Amino acid sequence: MTNARIQTHADYINTVDFPAFQGSMSSYISRHRSVLGIYWKHLKGLQNLSTEMYCEHLKTIGISGNCSDSVQHSEGKAQATWSMLAAVSHACKFQPVDPKLFSRMPADKIPFAARHMEALLGSLRYIIYYTSQLVVIYLAVIVLKELASAVLWILIQR
Numbered sequence: 001m002t003n004a005r006i007q008t009h010a011d012y013i014n015t016v017d018f019p020a021f022q023g024s025m026s027s028y029i030s031r032h033r034s035v036l037g038i039y040w041k042h043l044k045g046l047q048n049l050s051t052e053m054y055c056e057h058l059k060t061i062g063i064s065g066n067c068s069d070s071v072q073h074s075e076g077k078a079q080a081t082w083s084m085l086a087a088v089s090h091a092c093k094f095q096p097v098d099p100k101l102f103s104r105m106p107a108d109k110i111p112f113a114a115r116h117m118e119a120l121l122g123s124l125r126y127i128i129y130y131t132s133q134l135v136v137i138y139l140a141v142i143v144l145k146e147l148a149s150a151v152l153w154i155l156i157q158r
Contacts, residue, residue: 003101010099018094 055067 006099006101010097014096018096022094 051067055065058065058067
């Protein structure tokens, strides 16, 4: 009975809980990755706009400079970082639960001291049981004696 319950719980975790949690975590991670992608594109657009405005300003004041080199270098760095982030797997996977089934120790494997302790505890249980029975019988006799004497006293008084 115990092993069946343990096996059932392990199967439930493997077939219901883990797939549900994996699905929710995968969707959560993919949602955040898409938001990160949108934010990255926004920052890239702002960087390009800022660089173009800076280059236009340099041209209007008459300074010549190479604007395309700095943009290419930083864009290559950002692209490498983004590709490293994309390489990380976003799927959430768990190892299945392997139940550890209950097994009793065979009688020949029980240590010698444990067998003696079981015998001692069994003897103590019997002593306590029989002592409590004797106490109950003694109290019942006392109650019956008191009841009989009360009834006898009432009869004598009449």
